[in-house]
Amino acid sequence: MSKQPHPDVSLGRSAGPPPGAGIGLVGDCPPAATTRTRRPLPRGLIFTALTVICLLIAGGSIARAGLRQRAMGLTAASPPPVAATAGDTEGVAALRARPHLIFRSTARDDTFGKIALAPLDAPEGPRGVTALRCDRVYAAADRGLCLTAKRGVGAKYSAQVLDAALQPGAAEALGGIGIPSRTRVSPDGRYAAITVFVSGHSYAAGTFSTHTTLIDTASGAPIAELEEFAVWRSGARFQAPDFNFWGVTFARDSNRFYATLGTDGKHYLVEGDIAARRLRVVHEGVECPSLSPDGTRVAFKKQVGAEGRADWRIHVLDLATLAETPLSGETRNVDDQIEWLDDGHVLYALPDDADPTTSGGVTNVWVLPADGGRQPRLFLPQAASPVVVR
Amino acid sequence: MYQTENLQDVIKTGKTLRSPRLLLPRVSSTVLFLGLTSFFTDISSEMVSTILPLYLVFGLGLNPLQFGVVDGLYQGAAALVKVAGGLVADRWRRHKEVAVAGYGLSAFCKLGFLLVGGVWAAIAALVLIDRTGKGIRTAPRDAMISLSTPREELGTAFGVHRALDTAGAMIGPLVAFGLLALLPGAFDSVFVVSFCVALIGLGVLTLFVENRPAARPAAASARPVSLGAAVGLLRAPRFGVLVAIGAALGLMTMSDGFLYLGLQRRLDFNSEFLPLLYVATALVYMVLAVPMGRLADRIGRGRVFIGGYVVLLLVYTSLLLPTLGRVELLGYIALFGVYYAATDGVLMALASAVLPAELRTSGLALLTTATGLARLFASVLFGLLWTRWDVETAVQCFIAGLIVAIAIAVVALIRTENSVNHEQAAAS
Numbered sequence: 001m002s003k004q005p006h007p008d009v010s011l012g013r014s015a016g017p018p019p020g021a022g023i024g025l026v027g028d029c030p031p032a033a034t035t036r037t038r039r040p041l042p043r044g045l046i047f048t049a050l051t052v053i054c055l056l057i058a059g060g061s062i063a064r065a066g067l068r069q070r071a072m073g074l075t076a077a078s079p080p081p082v083a084a085t086a087g088d089t090e091g092v093a094a095l096r097a098r099p100h101l102i103f104r105s106t107a108r109d110d111t112f113g114k115i116a117l118a119p120l121d122a123p124e125g126p127r128g129v130t131a132l133r134c135d136r137v138y139a140a141a142d143r144g145l146c147l148t149a150k151r152g153v154g155a156k157y158s159a160q161v162l163d164a165a166l167q168p169g170a171a172e173a174l175g176g177i178g179i180p181s182r183t184r185v186s187p188d189g190r191y192a193a194i195t196v197f198v199s200g201h202s203y204a205a206g207t208f209s210t211h212t213t214l215i216d217t218a219s220g221a222p223i224a225e226l227e228e229f230a231v232w233r234s235g236a237r238f239q240a241p242d243f244n245f246w247g248v249t250f251a252r253d254s255n256r257f258y259a260t261l262g263t264d265g266k267h268y269l270v271e272g273d274i275a276a277r278r279l280r281v282v283h284e285g286v287e288c289p290s291l292s293p294d295g296t297r298v299a300f301k302k303q304v305g306a307e308g309r310a311d312w313r314i315h316v317l318d319l320a321t322l323a324e325t326p327l328s329g330e331t332r333n334v335d336d337q338i339e340w341l342d343d344g345h346v347l348y349a350l351p352d353d354a355d356p357t358t359s360g361g362v363t364n365v366w367v368l369p370a371d372g373g374r375q376p377r378l379f380l381p382q383a384a385s386p387v388v389v390r
Numbered sequence: 391m392y393q394t395e396n397l398q399d400v401i402k403t404g405k406t407l408r409s410p411r412l413l414l415p416r417v418s419s420t421v422l423f424l425g426l427t428s429f430f431t432d433i434s435s436e437m438v439s440t441i442l443p444l445y446l447v448f449g450l451g452l453n454p455l456q457f458g459v460v461d462g463l464y465q466g467a468a469a470l471v472k473v474a475g476g477l478v479a480d481r482w483r484r485h486k487e488v489a490v491a492g493y494g495l496s497a498f499c500k501l502g503f504l505l506v507g508g509v510w511a512a513i514a515a516l517v518l519i520d521r522t523g524k525g526i527r528t529a530p531r532d533a534m535i536s537l538s539t540p541r542e543e544l545g546t547a548f549g550v551h552r553a554l555d556t557a558g559a560m561i562g563p564l565v566a567f568g569l570l571a572l573l574p575g576a577f578d579s580v581f582v583v584s585f586c587v588a589l590i591g592l593g594v595l596t597l598f599v600e601n602r603p604a605a606r607p608a609a610a611s612a613r614p615v616s617l618g619a620a621v622g623l624l625r626a627p628r629f630g631v632l633v634a635i636g637a638a639l640g641l642m643t644m645s646d647g648f649l650y651l652g653l654q655r656r657l658d659f660n661s662e663f664l665p666l667l668y669v670a671t672a673l674v675y676m677v678l679a680v681p682m683g684r685l686a687d688r689i690g691r692g693r694v695f696i697g698g699y700v701v702l703l704l705v706y707t708s709l710l711l712p713t714l715g716r717v718e719l720l721g722y723i724a725l726f727g728v729y730y731a732a733t734d735g736v737l738m739a740l741a742s743a744v745l746p747a748e749l750r751t752s753g754l755a756l757l758t759t760a761t762g763l764a765r766l767f768a769s770v771l772f773g774l775l776w777t778r779w780d781v782e783t784a785v786q787c788f789i790a791g792l793i794v795a796i797a798i799a800v801v802a803l804i805r806t807e808n809s810v811n812h813e814q815a816a817a818s
Contacts, residue, residue: 043597043598046593046597047593047594047597047598050589050590050593050597051590051593054586054587054589054590055586057582057585057586058582058583058586058587061578061579061582061583062569062572062573062576062579062583064579065573065576065578065579066572066573066576068576135448149444149448155443155444177665179443179444179447179448180447181447197443197447239777240773240777241773241776241777242773311510333510351450361448361449361575
């Protein structure tokens with residue numbers, strides 16, 4: 001196409017330059033006479049050069065990413081999240097026998113993205129690494145849940161129930177549209193909750209919503225979408241088409257749970273009852289709640305700053321008095337679902353400072369006292385999605 | 391040989407380039423190259439918009455929920471930019487420069503995503519700048535399409551452009567997912583490739599698209615380009631009627647998201663199936679854009695445009711049917727594509743035919759702003775109806791409203807057509 005001369009195609013009624021003037025350069029056409037004598041670089045040639053340069057840049061970028069990924073052992077040919085046969089099975093079993101941490105390794109080596117374990121009393125000590133790759137993980141009692149994005153085939157996810165050895169169990173993996181965001185397993189291991197992001201298409205660009213699904217871990221099948229539950233606020237039904245739910249945290253009895261309800265730009269803390277299939281609004285301004293082990297408080301991220309330039313800070317809500325305590329020692333933007341280390345400390349992941357941009361995904365887990373303004377401390381380097389198992 | 395003859399023919403008559411392609415018939419090279427510009431730009435922008443959520447969550451560990459919040463606030467600003475861009479393009483007769491600015495802005499945003507990293511506010515700003523670029527370029531581009539096309543072939547010209555545009559929008563996500571399948575997590579490559587594709591589109595525009603508005607009517611000096619003159623267009627009966635019709639119909643058009651959601655609830659199909667509906671709609675739109683444009687040129691643009699909304703009415707009724715099978719669903723999705731093909735480019739052709747050349751861009755900018763705001767309001771309205779009552783009630787309200795809007799549009803268009811005919815009779 002670029003080799004073909006491009007004639008002046010102005011209309012008959014046009015008062016434009018005479019025929020032949022169309023072979024001018026970029027933008028304004030020079031006077032016809034100059035064009036004929038001086039013959040500037042043909043547009044086709046410039047365009048070919050531009051295309052070649054673009055192809056080289058694009059090709060170079062792809063090649064660089066390919067080399068980088070080969071170095072990290074992360075290629076398309078790498079095995080999908082399946083059995084941990086290649087993992088450190090015995091080490092994992094030994095770690096499972098005492099209080100431990102389960103997390104997603106974000107170390108820049110061949111463990112990147114794999115689920116690893118560390119003893120709770122020595123988190124920076126030697127890790128046991130499974131062969132299982134998950135984007136989010138959680139475990140409680142003798143069950144776990146591995147939430148994975150199926151990359152390369154669109155924004156689909158897979159939710160796989162794990163057994164006591166953190167191996168994919170007998171239950172069939174649940175799949176659907178969405179990007180994995182959060183997962184939690186109830187203390188008795190009976191239920192799991194997953195939250196995924198669903199994005200609008202180009203025609204409705206820029207809009208995102210969340211889907212939160214409760215899963216029966218025995219079968220791996222969904223029990224309900226939180227959107228199907230009846231929501232009550234101040235004794236009255238509360239309904240709107242823009243309801244979004246995310247960030248489930250289960251209570252000790254495993255039937256009750258807390259979650260975020262987002263609607264009309266506001267974020268509510270809701271308390272849910274699986275058996276009754278209902279939700280009750282408890283408080284406002286709470287995102288991604290996490291119930292403390294003693295069940296009295298909720299740690300959450302609170303949106304601070306102006307709309308459009310929002311940041312999140314960790315707060316703790318006393319469920320009896322509804323008093324909020326900002327954990328002001330942490331001044332960075334925390335966009336994670338908090339995990340309680342014990343009744344006095346919370347854990348959360350933050351992107352590694354040395355690696356703030358693209359293609360990184362390296363995060364560290366920090367620990368913060370849950371009672372006010374004390375400073376955070378690095379707890380578990382090169383890890384994400386921490387789970388405390390006692 | 392063929393091309394040489396063709397070229398001679400073009401130079402001799404100053405008429406349009408005859409393309410041998412079936413789907414790209416008889417359009418000026420300007421239309422073809424603007425179509426290719428949009429084709430490449432849409433590949434580029436759809437690559438990014440497809441993977442942006444994945445990038446935010448996995449590349450940066452951010453929460454993408456807030457983007458929707460900015461959206462509503464932004465619409466008003468976008469409308470201002472659109473009209474301002476139109477005025478600049480008209481006043482200094484610099485359609486191409488304004489379009490280049492718009493396409494360029496979006497192209498460099500692709501690179502920006504690489505540079506800003508995980509700074510959430512910067513990412514949000516880039517998304518807005520990207521869309522501002524889209525707002526700036528649309529009206530001058532459509533004005534250039536119309537100014538390089540004889541009045542009787544406007545529908546075909548817009549059809550060709552929209553077909554290429556939609557083709558790019560379909561290819562973009564495939565390229566992005568292909569890259570991520572090859573190199574899991576290599577979002578930087580997606581941005582770089584997207585930037586390169588955008589540059590090629592920008593190259594087509596700067597190198598091959600002619601920069602001269604075709605006609606400089608004698609009346610131009612009597613009508614200086616100003617905001618007042620542009621707003622005055624609304625008082626011109628024929629254009630004013632079109633804006634009113636466009637806004638009235640837009641007001642009763644539910645957003646695509648609501649329609650797909652409604653269909654999904656109706657059928658209870660797996661959500662994995664949902665993206666296929668978008669693809670099917672786009673495919674039908676792409677294939678039918680040119681035939682619909684030609685049909686509009688032949689039997690009347692107003693008829694095809696109204697016909698499109700009658701088809702949309704049919705699509706809405708599917709949300710009220712007691713049962714809906716898979717085959718019927720596909721049929722309705724195909725009809726939804728027909729609606730797009732019959733209305734989107736055709737409305738621009740309708741407006742181009744009644745807008746004076748010297749105010750073409752400002753007029754088109756006003757029209758798209760009016761229809762855009764009407765649709766935004768329709769989304770809010772649909773949401774309110776859904777909240778207050780239920781989906782069925784909301785759909786019933788929109789069907790009733792759409793019937794009224796179509797009736798008004800038919801009456802108004804018939805009166806407009808009559809006055810055009812009178813004028814043409816008087817002229818000849």
